[in-house]
Amino acid sequence: MRISIKGKVLKTAFIDTLPIFAAYLILGMGFGVLMSDAGYPPYFVFLMSAFIFAGSMQFVAVSLLAAKVMPVTALLMTFLVNARHIFYGLSLLERYQGTGRIKPYLIFGLTDETYSLVCSQPTAANDNRATYYFMVTLLNHLYWIAGGVIGSILGSVLPFNSKGIEFSMTALFTVIFLEQWKQTKDHAPALIGIAATVASRIVFGLEHFLIVAMAIIAVGLLLLLHLRKEEEHLA
Amino acid sequence: MPDTHDLILFAVIAAGTAATRFLPFLLFPAGRRKPRWLLRLSNVLPAAAIAMLVVYCLKDVYFSLPQGFLPELISLAVVFLLHLWKRQSLLSIGGGTICYMILLQQVF
Secondary structure, three states, X not given: OHHHHHHHHHHHHHHXXXXXXXXXXXXXXXXXXXXXXXXXXXXXXXXXXXXXXXXXXXXXXXXXXHHOOOXXXXXXXXXXXXXXXXXXXXXXXXXXXXXXXXXXXXXXXXXXXXXXXXOOOOOOOOOHHHHHHHHHHHHHXXXXXXXXXXXXXXXXXXXXXXXXXXXXXXXXXXXHHHHHHHHOOOOHHHHHHHHHHHHHHHHHHHHHHHHXXXXXXXXXXXXXXXXXXXXXXXX | OOXXXXXXXXXXXXXXXXXXXXXXXXXXXXXOOOOHHHHHHHHXXXXXXXXXXXXXXXOOOOOOOHHHOHHHHHHHHHHHHHHHHHOOHHHHHHHHXXXXXXXXXXXX
8 A cells, every 4th residue: 555655656756757857867968978078987977966966066067177176166156056045945944844854865855846846736734745755856866867877978979859958947947837826816926036037137147147136036025025014014 | 087176076066065955954943933034935935936947047048139039938938828728737848848949950
């Protein structure tokens, strides 16, 4: 009985992660190819994909390795590129509560894509919740490692032209955005998210806009909550 | 072959990445009561964070040439319409992605 429930959760997790499977495999291969071109063996690619497990950071890492930067520079760069993870953690404090001994692994494997699936699940507690989170995290982790290792062994030989497949991430986030939009009447947070990110992309350019956007979102949301609280008091 | 410096950088990046993921959970451990503002914030944060991710994915579009934004715009419209029509996540994501790949490889 237990096994069949776990099997069912695994099946749901697999179907939900299919778009991520496609993108991680291809993007992971891209990383593997870059690393092998830079002269690194597959086992080092495996180590990086298994223990860093952060797509954009690993692509940045290739150039950090090539430039032989100081460790402190690499650390600062890591904080800058990965600062958005703090948002994910803050919004999952409740959901990941009571997930038991797998919790450290769930937190370790909290990528953009895993986050987007986890936060699109209903909040209501149920026994399969933790299992589902675990399966999604593990599957994504395996896709990512597999892509990297395959890419570093095979090089850039692909049986088909995969150009543009990375759009599956954009599409995944868009679908989750639409689902969240339908689930609530309160659209102010989503609109603040869009406006802040678009505005800072236009004003601050490619390099630093995400950090600025996050700051504006944090301040904007706190301000929104504060204003609503005052309205409640007045009403 | 990775040398010692490579291994040090690897360790630093892995530790730094884990630190950004664990930080919120270390600041607000499960046992302790969380401040009200934090709970309210964590209710509205996902919507804003996903919106941020959508825009982040589109960060490389530019409007000086049609190929700088049309593939993204058309494919996003396909995702929207498919999702409003059938509300099947995989169909919307797959349809939009295939549309984007065709536009990028064959049209633009």
